[in-house]
Amino acid sequence: MATISTSHIRSYYDFIFRRAAEGILIVNAQHRLFAFNPAAAALLQLNPDSVIGLLPKEAFPSNPLLVRLLRSGEPSPMTLDIPLPGDRIAQGTAEDMPGGARIAVLNDVTEQRNLESRRSEFIRTMAHDLRNPLNALSGYADLVAKFGELNERQQKFITRIKQTSTKLQELTSNLVNLAWFEAGMPLEYFPFDLVSIIRDVVHQKSALAQSKNIRIITSIQDTVPLIMGHPTAIHTALAHLVDNAIQYSAPESVVIIHAWQQQHLVMCSVADRGMGILDDEIDRIWDRLWRSPRVQDRPGGGIGLTYVKTVIERHGGRISVESRPDHGTTFTFSLPFVDST
Numbered sequence: 001m002a003t004i005s006t007s008h009i010r011s012y013y014d015f016i017f018r019r020a021a022e023g024i025l026i027v028n029a030q031h032r033l034f035a036f037n038p039a040a041a042a043l044l045q046l047n048p049d050s051v052i053g054l055l056p057k058e059a060f061p062s063n064p065l066l067v068r069l070l071r072s073g074e075p076s077p078m079t080l081d082i083p084l085p086g087d088r089i090a091q092g093t094a095e096d097m098p099g100g101a102r103i104a105v106l107n108d109v110t111e112q113r114n115l116e117s118r119r120s121e122f123i124r125t126m127a128h129d130l131r132n133p134l135n136a137l138s139g140y141a142d143l144v145a146k147f148g149e150l151n152e153r154q155q156k157f158i159t160r161i162k163q164t165s166t167k168l169q170e171l172t173s174n175l176v177n178l179a180w181f182e183a184g185m186p187l188e189y190f191p192f193d194l195v196s197i198i199r200d201v202v203h204q205k206s207a208l209a210q211s212k213n214i215r216i217i218t219s220i221q222d223t224v225p226l227i228m229g230h231p232t233a234i235h236t237a238l239a240h241l242v243d244n245a246i247q248y249s250a251p252e253s254v255v256i257i258h259a260w261q262q263q264h265l266v267m268c269s270v271a272d273r274g275m276g277i278l279d280d281e282i283d284r285i286w287d288r289l290w291r292s293p294r295v296q297d298r299p300g301g302g303i304g305l306t307y308v309k310t311v312i313e314r315h316g317g318r319i320s321v322e323s324r325p326d327h328g329t330t331f332t333f334s335l336p337f338v339d340s341t
Helices: 006-019 038-044 064-070 110-144 152-182 194-211 231-247 279-284 304-314
Strands: 023-027 033-036 078-084 088-096 102-108 190-192 215-220 227-229 254-262 265-272 318-324 328-336
Touching (some): 038 102, 064 078, 064 088, 064 102, 078 102, 110 152, 152 304, 190 231, 194 215, 194 265, 227 231, 227 328, 231 265, 231 304, 231 328, 304 318, 304 328
Antiparallel strands (some): 023 033, 023 102, 078 088, 190 227
16 A cells, blocks of 8 residues: 655645635744745735744734734634725634644635625515515404404404414515525535534424423434534524424324434434325425415415425435324434544
8 A cells, every 4th residue: 555755745735735715824832923825815915924933913913803813822723703904804713733833714704794694684674575564464453353343254364364474474584595595605604513403493392392282302312423504594494394293293292303423424303293294295395385285274384394405405415204194204314514533
């Protein structure tokens, strides 16, 4: 078996250092700038020769956040937003290295943050434009009952109007997020703990479960690796699965959430013992806005499973379903985890 010499390894690292799109800065054990790659020079608009050998506070006197990122004694690893020239911004991550050195990586996230800001503004605008007429619709439904007695059928219609208004508000937000994901727009990824998300979703859905006398049971492997992704999107996807499991289950049954590691994947399943899915409907459950005629009287807008599938696949994962009518349904998704080796 051929071996790679130390000089070759240095050449590989030197190539990566020089060609990386991210800015890389290295501070030596004497707390002085030791290395500064071309990408860092471009991001900070500095000549490396003018700062090599200086203390960070001497090299970047007008950038205290960058000084803090590079300073020894700060947390390791550490992540900060670093201002760049030209009103740009970088996400900076630094970590202590053996021998007392510290290395920082700067990733320009200006466009990504701008897109996230535009997305948030878009959602706020849509929510505002739709909230007023929907609130008015619900308000008028309340007023009708104050101008005379309603018979049973009229009261039923008023209740349905209010339920539909609420459903439309939830559906609007989900459609905007789904359109963003399906358009391939960038997501900001972080390492996150799926177990923490599972526990938070269980806490959020506990009141709904209790209202139907349903128990939520979790079965989690002792050690589940971190996942690299968008934690909020995964949280929402899992919440959709748990919400569906509760809504379509019979009272006094159970919903079981299981999480475990399988080779290079983190697996998670949500199982219920509810009404199940008919064989000829399995392939249609992922379609946007499609709902089985059997569940038209249940809450929901028909967008949840489409959202779940899109988010899981955007994270490089897969989702599958197994179901038996009148015996229950199990959704299982997989996500690649962060390899720490």
